[in-house]
Amino acid sequence: MASVKDVAKLAGVSVATVSRVLNDSAAVSPGARARVQAAVDELGYRPNAVARSLRTDATRTIGLVIGDILNPFFTELARAVEDEARTLGLSVVIGNADERPERQDHYVRTLLEQRVDGLLLCPTAEITPLVRDTVAAGLPLVFLDRTLPGLEVPAVRADGAAAVDALVAHLKRLGHRRIAFVSGPALLSTGRERTDAFISALARHGLEVRPEYLEAGDFQAASGRAGAARLLELPEPPEVIFAGDNLMALGALDEIRARGLRIPGDVGLASYDDVPWFTHLDPPITAIGQPVQDLGRRAVRALAERVAGRPVEPVVLQARLLVRRSCGETEGSG
Amino acid sequence: MASVKDVAKLAGVSVATVSRVLNDSAAVSPGARARVQAAVDELGYRPNAVARSLRTDATRTIGLVIGDILNPFFTELARAVEDEARTLGLSVVIGNADERPERQDHYVRTLLEQRVDGLLLCPTAEITPLVRDTVAAGLPLVFLDRTLPGLEVPAVRADGAAAVDALVAHLKRLGHRRIAFVSGPALLSTGRERTDAFISALARHGLEVRPEYLEAGDFQAASGRAGAARLLELPEPPEVIFAGDNLMALGALDEIRARGLRIPGDVGLASYDDVPWFTHLDPPITAIGQPVQDLGRRAVRALAERVAGRPVEPVVLQARLLVRRSCGETEGSG
DNA sequence: CGATGTGGTGTAAACGATTACACGATGCGC
DNA sequence: GCGCATCGTGTAATCGTTTACACCACATCG
Numbered sequence: 001m002a003s004v005k006d007v008a009k010l011a012g013v014s015v016a017t018v019s020r021v022l023n024d025s026a027a028v029s030p031g032a033r034a035r036v037q038a039a040v041d042e043l044g045y046r047p048n049a050v051a052r053s054l055r056t057d058a059t060r061t062i063g064l065v066i067g068d069i070l071n072p073f074f075t076e077l078a079r080a081v082e083d084e085a086r087t088l089g090l091s092v093v094i095g096n097a098d099e100r101p102e103r104q105d106h107y108v109r110t111l112l113e114q115r116v117d118g119l120l121l122c123p124t125a126e127i128t129p130l131v132r133d134t135v136a137a138g139l140p141l142v143f144l145d146r147t148l149p150g151l152e153v154p155a156v157r158a159d160g161a162a163a164v165d166a167l168v169a170h171l172k173r174l175g176h177r178r179i180a181f182v183s184g185p186a187l188l189s190t191g192r193e194r195t196d197a198f199i200s201a202l203a204r205h206g207l208e209v210r211p212e213y214l215e216a217g218d219f220q221a222a223s224g225r226a227g228a229a230r231l232l233e234l235p236e237p238p239e240v241i242f243a244g245d246n247l248m249a250l251g252a253l254d255e256i257r258a259r260g261l262r263i264p265g266d267v268g269l270a271s272y273d274d275v276p277w278f279t280h281l282d283p284p285i286t287a288i289g290q291p292v293q294d295l296g297r298r299a300v301r302a303l304a305e306r307v308a309g310r311p312v313e314p315v316v317l318q319a320r321l322l323v324r325r326s327c328g329e330t331e332g333s334g
Numbered sequence: 335m336a337s338v339k340d341v342a343k344l345a346g347v348s349v350a351t352v353s354r355v356l357n358d359s360a361a362v363s364p365g366a367r368a369r370v371q372a373a374v375d376e377l378g379y380r381p382n383a384v385a386r387s388l389r390t391d392a393t394r395t396i397g398l399v400i401g402d403i404l405n406p407f408f409t410e411l412a413r414a415v416e417d418e419a420r421t422l423g424l425s426v427v428i429g430n431a432d433e434r435p436e437r438q439d440h441y442v443r444t445l446l447e448q449r450v451d452g453l454l455l456c457p458t459a460e461i462t463p464l465v466r467d468t469v470a471a472g473l474p475l476v477f478l479d480r481t482l483p484g485l486e487v488p489a490v491r492a493d494g495a496a497a498v499d500a501l502v503a504h505l506k507r508l509g510h511r512r513i514a515f516v517s518g519p520a521l522l523s524t525g526r527e528r529t530d531a532f533i534s535a536l537a538r539h540g541l542e543v544r545p546e547y548l549e550a551g552d553f554q555a556a557s558g559r560a561g562a563a564r565l566l567e568l569p570e571p572p573e574v575i576f577a578g579d580n581l582m583a584l585g586a587l588d589e590i591r592a593r594g595l596r597i598p599g600d601v602g603l604a605s606y607d608d609v610p611w612f613t614h615l616d617p618p619i620t621a622i623g624q625p626v627q628d629l630g631r632r633a634v635r636a637l638a639e640r641v642a643g644r645p646v647e648p649v650v651l652q653a654r655l656l657v658r659r660s661c662g663e664t665e666g667s668g
Numbered sequence: 669c670g671a672t673g674t675g676g677t678g679t680a681a682a683c684g685a686t687t688a689c690a691c692g693a694t695g696c697g698c
Numbered sequence: 699g700c701g702c703a704t705c706g707t708g709t710a711a712t713c714g715t716t717t718a719c720a721c722c723a724c725a726t727c728g
Contacts, residue, residue, distance in 0.1 A: 047447060049447040051388050053384045069416070075403065075409050079430065093425065094428055110425055113382070114383045115382060115383065250610075280584060280591075281615065
């Protein structure tokens, strides 16, 4: 593959001039510029980003470590990150942690070795030594969707407390009193926050918080199904099951269907996180939607600021309730 | 960030020895090895992959350019590719072409500059000059899912002819005669193949191929919806709509629902490509499933072979029919 | 007319790793 | 004790860029 030396030779100039033409970094005479361009075209020269990165100590690449690439929430998030990065001229290397801390660390390590300019991390579980070291080493880092307490790292996330409150209000209006929640892992900030939001929303609306209506899941479909099964076998089963993420909602849906129960007639279903196919189910699933596009874009911009050495504030966007028909019909909508 | 020089100084050896310890590339005395290890740990040294790549002319990174990251088929494919690559110690940089040739080329260009060791490409539309040049330049390349005719590039893909035939047989057995197909773009090999398979399956089963039952779509949901709308407004609408991919099936589903029609009572629906939520719909959607995991894994292995300089044969796996209930009940299953 | 820019260019030193080559110290066979 | 292989090590070149620095030619200004 042709190098700047080859281009220089063919154009009859020095490598410095070639580099100057390629980067517009200094004045070059029109003649030299034209000859360099011609040589570049003739040789099909492509700058070697590896060499450039070594010299400039910048890769124009960021890393994105997500929780689970098969979770449509993260897929959409990755897509948004890519889009924004591309407009900024950055490449994105995606690592799929598969919700496993050791795999998260694997990718963080690899990305570190690849010398990404910055890292977008959706942390899996608690702080690992590697993450702590990375922060300490001063690599530009931004948490996305999830945060880790006690680290000086800005986070870009969505707050769902108001939306959860609106959901509980909606359910109460429909006459429901017995509402169950299948939570995410307490190790994850999103897991904790959603549970807290649910509990305080119940309290605020004067509904009883029954411990047996709190099922612990792990953001995967199987746990949603298992949680739903336990809830539905309670002597007094809940009127509505609220799942802490879309995968657990899917699991709960399976279990409800497998038992031959009807939604919302026999039991209502709601989900944290909205995914496209929720609207295609019968009935469509009531969900709490996060501004995923914005989350991704803002995270990239925040990281770019950090890479440029500027301080950034945490970003908190608002999730919102999307009322559909899976918890019962609202007057006027059926 | 610490470099080999720092490690060498701290360990009291030369950089060559450090490198030898790190790569196990030659005999090193136990004492020196231990001192190097200690220095590495103390400094938290991480090798700079950028420098290493420059010197060794290998990045241990492959590129993957997919058609549309929001299409669950490609998401799953990307996941499989990542998994296999990881076991081989390779990193994957994903580019999302969004089904746009210019965006595909953008990523190919970037990946070329990043000097990936090889490229997995799900080509969007016809051969672009860049792709032709890339092949000519000798970069290890493997086509995945889709192929481009006339290029000396091995492809890893799934053949669906038998599955489409089985689908038509299944539909015929259920008493259906009027079967419509919403095709993918004829520019894509997968679009063409599926249409051909459909037409010859009809012929083989003695069913009429009616031109008005062939709707041209583009693998996106909107075109599936539009195609279904036109089909359903025909004087003699089809008994079953077979969509050329999962997104168009989604669009068709929307249109069918919007018209208040029942599946399969009023019209049947089948889809090429299976996605997890098909089984969660009511009724579950009959689909043709591709061995996505295998496709991804085989593609990575084929590319690794090419990178190693060994020739590889094209790989053709078989898609298979997954009978569910969206085209009518088979005896014994309802 | 000499001093002082300034525009255009080239030379060579980095960046951080790998590795060819050279070299001294041992061990071994004869 | 000599020759020779082997082991362990260090020096320095190299990969393909960018860029500090030096330089020359020319214009401008007092």
